[in-house]
Amino acid sequence: TQLLEQSPQFLSIQEGENLTVYCNSSSVFSSLQWYRQEPGEGPVLLVTVVTGGEVKKLKRLTFQFGDARKDSSLHITAAQPGDTGLYLCAGKEYGGATNKLIFGTGTLLAVQP
């Protein structure tokens, strides 16, 4: 069972465009992370959100946690080729017995120069 669904799965855009990636679930999460992963490497943590409605900004990246803590979004403004990679959302399910991270299906982003 995939608890976290990401959309879109693939995104190919031109440099300078804006984009939004969505991460949705029917479950509540006590915390949610966004990672970026490049081919053959491990995921790199971008941000952690824990409060419903929380918005965090990291340069051109804006992350939002849904009010009910069931969904999240990542918005990139003026995308650059260096933003290319696999974006993964991951969360700890509220009330979960362990601290395991449940990962989303991933969004593969390609930014063309």
Next chain:
Amino acid sequence: ETGVTQSPTHLIKTRGQQVTLRCSSQSGHNTVSWYQQALGQGPQFIFQYYREEENGRGNFPPRFSGLQFPNYSSELNVNALELDDSALYLCASSLAGGLRNEQFFGPGTRLTVL
């Protein structure tokens, strides 16, 4: 501060063999989690170790086992390898407790089973 390291980076095995993967956690972290990432998919939780004991396990058979050592480093052992075990194996370290549950990943070990 030293990040998470994993060894080896690549490994090729044949069906039925056994493999051991190693992970050194980030300094100051006491918990290690292992994930399997098949090509084109998100990582799947295998198990977690805290205080040298298994602290949660995902939907993986018993031939996947692990250890954590007093210095918080960890091993993942897989017996009787199957073709479907081919994947990127990721180790993540974290500090137990706290709401944020932030896990920091190593570069992974790419395992190919022929």
